[in-house]
Amino acid sequence: MRATLGALARHLLPGSCLLCGADSENTLLCQACSADLPHQATAVCPQCSIETSLGERCGTCLKSPPAFTRTIAAFRYDFPVDRLIQALKYSHQLPLANWFGGCLSEQIAADEHDLLLPLPLHPSRLRDRGFNQSVEIARAIHRRLGVPMNTDCLTRIRATPPQAALPLKERAKNVRGAFECTVNLSGKRILLIDDVMTTGSTLRECARILELHGAAQITLAVVARAQRH
């Protein structure tokens, strides 16, 4: 299945499952493949969604609490969700953004959030890719839940090397000062949206800026959360 996913993505037949090719009644994945996806464990840190033995707060959040109070994650960042996210980002499989947004929407209470903010890309990265996957996912959530969304007030002012290329310790330093917010968020309950949360350094830094601009509550919503193995 690993080798063929890319090929399937390129030759996707309408009405067939992206992963196995079976008839999926016009949804991206058939019921069997959907049920097999690596869903989040129930015992996770309530703040950053990393797996903990009894669902207690993790050491990292205890030692240096992030500005966000909760992370909603639809999946673990494991096969085949990792391939699906890569297909969205690098093979422009935009229907996946809508599908991911649907999965996340099921876990989001619309009346608990005032504003959806997708994690911005730096303009140079946006030019290269042609779209921001987080904006597309946020749009799908906005369409379903009706929570207002803003794609202008939060910007990435510094192009940073991709986090994946850096050792863990360097990641926090790498994103320091990378974001700017141009509006007063006083009293607003923010839902910050991204595709993948790996170490969380980028989302931590972004949430710190939102808090500085007055956000009353910050919740993260990510399609997939990487777990330590």
Ligand SMILES: [Zn+2]
């Ligand atoms: Zn399938």
Ligand SMILES: [Zn+2]
């Ligand atoms: Zn945590």
